[in-house]
Amino acid sequence: MTKVTIIAGGHSVQSRLTGVLHHVQQHLTINGIDVHIIQVHQLPSSALIRADFSNEEVVKAIELVNESDGVIVLTPVYKASFSGILKTFLDLLPQKALQGKPVLPFVLGGTYGHLLVIEYALKPIIHQLGATFVQSGVYVVDQQVTKQESGDYLLDSDATNRLNLALSQYQSLIGGTANVVHP
Structure with missing residues (x-):
């Protein structure tokens, strides 16, 4: 079974980023992909800050990335860049941790004014970690992204369509294209 790890670089599970995360997870799972999620903010902060490569939770997170066929990086925009907590985790990955793994970045921001975060901030780091695609x-x-009274999140049709298209294309790269279903 194809395995994808989502590295979520948000600061809370109560944010709109979680709405995007749930959509991505559901889309991949429905299409037979084994999805694992690293919520970086839930890793021990002292281990992240001190770059404690021996911390058990950090070791497990790095193993998830190493064992994956593909990686999705999900981050909010802060100060015109991706989150610092995401950068802290990416700094702990081995130098070529993403080599041979297709990577798909998703970014959530307040305005389209930060659209280039993907190209000018996030992609260079991903390439530095060995990603070739x-x-x-x-x-x-x-x-x-709207939070419902039930606690679930609703994505508008434009966001849903763009996410689904990117995920369908991504599945063709990682070998999970059989019967692509759009949730």
Whole structure:
């Protein structure tokens, strides 16, 4: 079974980023992909800050990335760049951790003014980690994700369509194209 790890670089599971994460996870799971999620903010902060490569939770997270056929990087925009907590985790990955793994970046931001975060901030780091194929990625604006009273998130049709297209293309790269279903 094809295995994908999603590295979520948000600071809370109560944010709109979680809405995007749930959509991506559901889409991949419905299509037979084994999905694993690293919520970076849930890793021990002292281990992240001190670059403690021996920390058991950090070791497990790095193993998830190493064992994956593909990686999805999901981050909010902060100060015109991706989150610092994501950068802290990416700094712990081995130098060529993403070699041979297709990578798909997703970014959630307040305005389209930060659209180039994918190209000028996130992709260079991903390439530095050995990725040879980084898909274009998708930038979603906060207003395209609404939290429902039930606690679930609703994505507008534009965001949903762009995410689904990117995920379908991504599945063809990682070998999970059989009967692609759009949730």
